[in-house]
Amino acid sequence: MVEFTNYDILRNLLFATQWTILLSIAAFIGGSSVALLLTAMRLTRNSVMTKVVRIYVELFQGTPLLMQMFLCFFGLSMLGYEISAWGAAILSLTFFTSAFLVEIWRGCIDTLPKGQWEASRCLGLNFLQTLRYIILPQAIRVATAPTVGFSVQVIKGTALASIIGFVELTKVGTMLNNATFEPFKVFTLVAIIYFLLCYPLSWYSKILEKKFNVSR
Amino acid sequence: MLYFSDLLQYSDVFFSGLMTTVELTVLTTILGVALGTACATTRQYGNKASQRAVTVYVELIRNTPFIVQLFFIFFGLPALGMRLSPWEASMIALTINLGAYSTEIIRAGLGSISKGQIEAAKVLGLTFRQTLTRVIFVPAFEKIYPALTSQCIIVMLGSAVISQISVEDLTYAANLVQSRNFRAFESYLVTALLYLGLSILLRFAFNTLGKHLFTYRATR
Structure with a gap:
């Protein structure tokens, strides 16, 4: 029988941590790209588009992340699409992340006074110019703190990938x-590693929030 | 092709799973919010040492995944001599989890009460306990009620994980059914829709409850 020393345990866990980090980064990039697209759809104020976004958010915020993973992993392969645990995890975490980010960003854009849009209109800027030069620079400043804060939820969400058999920190645990x-x-040890991954982000998000509140 | 009719014979399995999820959600909502209220009050008005203790608890829970907390309680604590059934372990884990998140939310509510109100209550001769229950809590909870209830719904959805330590909740039912008839997609789709229905229903129930809880403005 193989003996596991404390060093072996820690080494294996740290090795697995890189997969947790990688999955988090992939999910975050995927999620924010989709969220960007959805935010753009919502900003067009087209009633069909906004309805689609609303249903999307409702569906993915109203069902457990675990179910979404099961559906992506078992469901898609049942329907004939071969998908790995890694692919299913990224896909479902992308859905999950984007559904929450689009709501967070919506709140950030809505905090900007309506007068900003109207003033840009008067100055003769078109929709894209208004977005590019007036709305986004301000919205990004408001959105940074909650977005960094949400990245903690993404990291914690990756722990569920262990259930569909993706070998990351929780699975190795x-x-x-x-x-x-x-x-x-x-x-x-697993909890400590997650804490060390997440706490700096939580802390940074709090700092950003304070900074923003002062400047306002 | 999808065959939803294959699920019909298992409707009682889904139903009993749904009931377990509902039962656990109701219990943990009550206990978790109570724990959160106690911790938030301590964090806001307690002494330095207890404030720090609450902060450590909140940060520890908020920065680790729920599944790790659950495994720690279910697998880890028995090593220290605390034996827990899967149901008890998930009950405790869910309560501790909701407790930490609701502490943060409720604290924001307590912080929004202006100092003048507390001072006025003191001048009027109210004890600290009376000030809390009659002056501070109602407007504080009214302010954070939407955030608090959506956190309760998030915890309900997160409870899907407890199927991993074989609590027979809705997700467990889905796994059981798909292992019997191999209709994975149908089974998980129906379960996801049940969760969706449950979260919509919960939101509706919380809104109705909120209207009854915070009527003091209208009646006076």
Whole structure:
């Protein structure tokens, strides 16, 4: 039987952490790209487009992330599309992330006074120019803090990928637990690693929030 | 092709799973909000040491995934001699989780009460407990009610994870059914829709409850 020293446990967990980080980054990039697209759709004020966005948000915020993962992983392969755990995890986390980000960004754009749009109109700027030169520069400043804060939710969301068999931090944690029978030690270490990943982001988001409130 | 008719014979499995999820949601909402209220009050008005303790608790929970908290409680604590059934472990994990998030939310509500109100209550001779229950809590909760209720719904959706320690909730039912008839997509789709219905229903229930809870402005 193989003996696991503390060093072995930690080394394996740290090795798995890079997959958690990679998955988080992929999900965040995917999610914010889709959210950007959805925000643009919503800003057109076309009633069909805004309705589509609303249903999208309702669907993905109203169902568990775990169900979305199961549907992407088991469901798609059942329908004949071969998909890996990695692909299913990225796909479902993209849905999840974008549904929340589009709502966060909506709030940020809505906080800008309507007069900004009207003034731009009067100055003869078209829709895209207004967005590019007036709205986005201000909205991005408001949106940074909550977006960084939400990235913590994305990292925590990746833990669910362990359930569909993607080998990341939580999965390696359960595997090590099965091998060493030291659940207390293993899961404490897993929790500490997640904390070290997430806390700096939470902290940074709080700092950004304070900074923004002062400048306003 | 999709065969939803294959699920019909398992409707009682889905129903009992749904009931477990509802039961756990109601219990943890009550306990979690109570815990959050206690912690937020401590964080806002307590002494330095207890304030710090609450902050550590909130930050620890908010910066680790729920599934790790659940595994820690279910697998980790028995190593220290605390045996818990899957149901008890998920109950505790969900409560602790909601407690931490609601602490942050409720604290924002408490912070929004102007100092003058508290001072006025003191001048009128109200004790601290009376000030809390009669002056501070109602307007504070009214302000954060939407945020608090959406957090409760998020925790309900997050409870899908407890199927992993074999609590027989809605997700467990979905896994059971798809392992029997191999209709994975149909089974998970129906379950996802049930969750969606449940979250819409919960939001409706919270809104109705809110209208009854915060009527004091209209009646006076």
